[in-house]
Amino acid sequence: MSNYHIKHLEEYYQVYRESIKDPENFWEEIAEEHFLWRKRWDKVLSWDFKKPDVKWFEGAQLNITENCIDRHLQIRSDKVAIIFEPNNPDEEAEHITYKQLHERVCAFANVLKSKGIQKGDRVCVYLPMIPDLTVSMLACARIGAIHSIVFAGFSSTALSTRLNDSDCKMVITSDGAYRGAKTLDLKTIVDEALETSPCVESVLLVKRIHSDIKVKEGRDEWVQPLLDRVSLDCPPEIMDAEDPLFILYTSGSTGMPKGMVHSTAGYMVYTAYTFKNIFQYRENDVYWCTADIGWITGHSYIVYGALANGATTLMFEGVPSYPDFGRFWQVVEKHKVNQLYTAPTAIRALAKENLSFIEKYDLSSLKVLGTVGEPINVEAWDWYNDNVGKKNCPIVDTWWQTETGGIMIAPIPYVTPTIPTYATLPLPGIQPALMDESGQELKGNQVEGRLCIKFPWPSMARTVWGNHQRYKDIYFSTFEDKYFTGDGALKDAVGFYRITGRVDDVIIVSGHNLGTAPIENAINEHPAVAESAIVGFPHDIKGKALYGFVILKEVGESRIHDNVRKEINQIIAEHIGPIAKLDKIQFTQGLPKTRSGKIMRRILRKIAENNFEDMGDISTLLNPEVVQDIKDNCIE
Ligand code: WTA
Numbered sequence: 001m002s003n004y005h006i007k008h009l010e011e012y013y014q015v016y017r018e019s020i021k022d023p024e025n026f027w028e029e030i031a032e033e034h035f036l037w038r039k040r041w042d043k044v045l046s047w048d049f050k051k052p053d054v055k056w057f058e059g060a061q062l063n064i065t066e067n068c069i070d071r072h073l074q075i076r077s078d079k080v081a082i083i084f085e086p087n088n089p090d091e092e093a094e095h096i097t098y099k100q101l102h103e104r105v106c107a108f109a110n111v112l113k114s115k116g117i118q119k120g121d122r123v124c125v126y127l128p129m130i131p132d133l134t135v136s137m138l139a140c141a142r143i144g145a146i147h148s149i150v151f152a153g154f155s156s157t158a159l160s161t162r163l164n165d166s167d168c169k170m171v172i173t174s175d176g177a178y179r180g181a182k183t184l185d186l187k188t189i190v191d192e193a194l195e196t197s198p199c200v201e202s203v204l205l206v207k208r209i210h211s212d213i214k215v216k217e218g219r220d221e222w223v224q225p226l227l228d229r230v231s232l233d234c235p236p237e238i239m240d241a242e243d244p245l246f247i248l249y250t251s252g253s254t255g256m257p258k259g260m261v262h263s264t265a266g267y268m269v270y271t272a273y274t275f276k277n278i279f280q281y282r283e284n285d286v287y288w289c290t291a292d293i294g295w296i297t298g299h300s301y302i303v304y305g306a307l308a309n310g311a312t313t314l315m316f317e318g319v320p321s322y323p324d325f326g327r328f329w330q331v332v333e334k335h336k337v338n339q340l341y342t343a344p345t346a347i348r349a350l351a352k353e354n355l356s357f358i359e360k361y362d363l364s365s366l367k368v369l370g371t372v373g374e375p376i377n378v379e380a381w382d383w384y385n386d387n388v389g390k391k392n393c394p395i396v397d398t399w400w401q402t403e404t405g406g407i408m409i410a411p412i413p414y415v416t417p418t419i420p421t422y423a424t425l426p427l428p429g430i431q432p433a434l435m436d437e438s439g440q441e442l443k444g445n446q447v448e449g450r451l452c453i454k455f456p457w458p459s460m461a462r463t464v465w466g467n468h469q470r471y472k473d474i475y476f477s478t479f480e481d482k483y484f485t486g487d488g489a490l491k492d493a494v495g496f497y498r499i500t501g502r503v504d505d506v507i508i509v510s511g512h513n514l515g516t517a518p519i520e521n522a523i524n525e526h527p528a529v530a531e532s533a534i535v536g537f538p539h540d541i542k543g544k545a546l547y548g549f550v551i552l553k554e555v556g557e558s559r560i561h562d563n564v565r566k567e568i569n570q571i572i573a574e575h576i577g578p579i580a581k582l583d584k585i586q587f588t589q590g591l592p593k594t595r596s597g598k599i600m601r602r603i604l605r606k607i608a609e610n611n612f613e614d615m616g617d618i619s620t621l622l623n624p625e626v627v628q629d630i631k632d633n634c635i636e
Contacts, residue, residue: 004030006277009415012425019428020455026429027056027458031269035308036071037062038238041265047456049483052476054456055242056266063236064245064268065105065142068307070236072098080312083286084131085331087178087318093335096131098310101138103232104131108139110230111223115202117170119144119237122247124168124200126150126159126190128177129317132206132223133293134303136172141245144237148247148259151294152177152184154577156192158257162249163197166259166465170202172223176209180322187213194219241265247465248296250402251506251515258474259465260402266458267300268308270406274427275305278396279368280413285338286365288314290328290346296402297372300459301341305406320346326357329388333361340388341370341398344380345510348541351383358387368413370396373511374543375499381420399423399499401485402513403475405459408432409497424496431455432497434489435479448490450503452482505601507536507544512579516601519546519582522575523568528552533591533599534582537608545583547608549630552587561587584608584635590626592618603627607634 006012019026024044031041042059072079077099084094096104117123123145127133133149140147150162163171171194177184187205191214194200203220205213215222245264249257279287287306291297293315306313314335320328328350332340350357369389371381376397385395394413400406408430409423416424426432434442434449442449453460460483464471478484488500502508505516516534523532531551536544550568569581592600606615607630618624 004034004273004276006412006415006428009417012412012415012428015428016426020431023429023455027269030273031057031265034272035062035269036067041241045456049456049476049481052472052483054460054462056263056456056458057241057269060241060265061238062241062265062268063142063239064264064304064308065138066236067268067272068138068304069098069102069105072310073102076310079310081307082131082134083312083314083335085314085316085318085335087180087322089323089327089330094131101135104135105138105142106234107227107230107232108132108135108223109142109234111204111226112139112143112145112170113234114226114230115170115204117143117145121145121170122148122166122168124148124150124159124163124166124171126152126171126173126186127206128152128174128179128184128186128208129292129315130174130206130208131315132172132174134315136204137246137293137299137303142234142236144239144243146244146246148249149294149299150249151292152186153292153294153579155574156189157575158577159189160193160196162257162259163193163200165249165256166247167199168197169200170204171200172204172206174206174208175213176211178209178317180319183209183211185211185213191216239264242462244462246299248299248402250296251513251518257515257518258467258470260461261463261465262405262459263462266460267405268304270429270457270459271300271305272308274407275301275311276309277412277427278398278407278410279339279341279370281306281309281311281339283310284312285367286312286314286335287339287341288316288331288335288337289341289370290316290320291341291343291372296405297341300406320350324357325350325353326360329358329361329363332363332366336365338365339368339370340366341372343373343511344371344376345374345541345543347371347376347380347384348543351380351387352541355387363388363390366393368396369393370398372398372400372407374508375501376421378420385420394418397421397423399487399497403461403485404453404457405461406457408453408457409499419496422492422496422498426497429457432489433482434491435482439479445491445493445495448500449488450479451485451487451489451499452479453485454482507534507546509536509544509546509579510542514546514576514580518576519572519580522572522580523548523550525571525575526564526568528554528556528564529568531591533601533604535601535605535608537584537605539583546580547604547635548582548585549588549591549604550585551589551591555587586630586633586635588626588630588633590623590629592624592627592630593622595620595622597622604630607631610634610636
């Protein structure tokens with residue numbers, strides 16, 4: 001018997017040791033007992049971090065939707081797979097059983113086929129958090145098409161870049177989205193994006209807000225009439241273990257987003273295994289992850305990991321503040337949620353509000369509370385623990401990344417002791433290493449360094465779409481033979497990990513990873529701007545907010561400056577999305593640079609934090625005199 005479900009701490013340590021001693025045996029047992037394979041693998045693992053090249057379960061054949069849907073039909077056919085809670089609390093929630101999900105996915109898959117989509121084609125899904133989002137991604141997986149889900153908050157430029165990068169043939173979108181009191185016009189964004197994305201041949205439209213939109217003859221089509229015409233059965237395409245399942249873009253420190261490619265079998269095995277253990281999911285639990293499916297958290301822990309375990313997973317269309325700040329708690333009470341998985345930024349936003357919003361509701365169904373996306377501060381952790389969990393629910397602080405596919409370091413609830421701000425222990429099969437700047441591994445406890453992973457795990461991304469060299473350069477070149485995460489971490493006296501934050505040019509704002517370069521490129525498009533640099537500074541709710549230092553071509557009056565500030569944020573919203581807008585913009589005459597011309601962000605970061613002590617040695621700068629000037633004019 002494999003150790004699929006860990007129940008106490010000694011068992012964790014024992015399982016962990018076994019998983020390190022013989023990783024292949026460990027994952028093989030899990031794969032064998034808990035999934036449906038059309039053909040067994042020839043080899044569990046082959047790997048080489050130098051190339052890098054990693055393959056899990058080579059030779060095996062399967063379809064992930066058979067594992068997430070079909071195999072549950074025998075015993076869970078009428079069990080609810082998806083609860084859909086709409087944006088408006090007065091609109092009725094939808095309960096979709098496994099049987100209904102099967103029919104909807106099959107029908108959608110048949111529509112995709114009828115539109116000429118084939119195995120290996122890329123299909124972009126640009127939808128709000130409605131059931132069709134899950135259905136369409138699973139429909140792609142059903143027929144072997146590779147889905148690329150783009151968060152429906154991204155702008156048309158960001159969407160177009162992503163469509164072109166992976167040569168998407170089709171976009172699935174809707175007539176709009178509800179978001180709190182607002183509606184968003186997704187179709188216009190898609191239309192704009194398609195002006196510069198000739199690869200897209202067709203657009204499927206889902207009706208959500210019943211708005212009057214333009215339907216372009218020959219390209220756009222409403223999906224419902226097509227769904228009404230097709231069969232409710234669609235045999236799954238048989239996929240090889242390493243066939244790509246999806247592409248998901250993540251921001252990097254250079255201009256282009258990276259299309260992380262996840263493959264089928266390893267991703268399935270790992271997300272299912274971690275879902276079971278991290279959330280201690282039991283058969284009749286109701287599980288709710290508040291992330292958007294447009295991010296990896298939604299892919300792995302609303303959809304694939306949850307459904308692979310036959311779970312009931314809740315999809316929420318709305319926002320925590322609508323119609324008021326009690327909405328999360330109202331949803332927990334209404335659907336008797338057992339596991340809640342959310343982000344520190346949401347916790348901080350809700351913690352600012354009156355406790356009466358939370359006290360109105362019965363939260364006694366909750367058993368496990370999860371957090372993800374950025375380091376959680378002690379105050380937020382305590383508030384979550386005291387007021388949501390009533391000190392009765394373990395908090396699982398889960399560290400992982402788009403690139404890792406699944407949760408890597410996290411406590412197992414009711415097994416691992418929890419400590420505020422600590423992600424605690426690596427999951428079985430995960431071998432972290434902390435490195436110093438010279439590339440030496442810091443062995444033992446009480447060390448702090450750069451977080452790497454030194455052995456492959458099943459759900460790691462296999463490449464960057466269309467650019468394997470970039471994958472190698474970014475993740476496998478900083479430290480020899482190790483995957484470098486871009487994060488810093490420390491290990492305490494007993495070996496518990498605490499993630500300290502990014503050590504590269506990625507800034508996490510409200511849980512969204514933002515690379516500095518794409519934002520700076522957008523700012524520099526403003527005709528009045530000569531150069532710019534952005535850094536993060538601490539923010540009560542967002543965790544980090546953005547501070548921009550901008551050099552103008554000509555210095556003007558302050559009235560003009562205010563206009564330029566507005567215009568810069570407009571350009572950023574158009575190029576990337578409103579999430580990347582700057583909170584503070586300081587106009588400056590110069591930026592501190594090294595003699596080789598690199599901007600010294602360390603100094604700008606200090607200034608943005610209004611922390612002028614310990615600026616380090618600035619004498620080696622090309623232009624040390626600008627530092628005083630920037631300090632004198634900084635925004636508090
Ligand atoms: C950060 C989200 C501290 C980290 C699943 C990582 C965290 C990046 C945590 C990945 C956590 C995520 N504690 N930091 N529990 N979880 N991060 O790709 O910097 O959107 O590298 O994946 O978020 O963000 P991504």
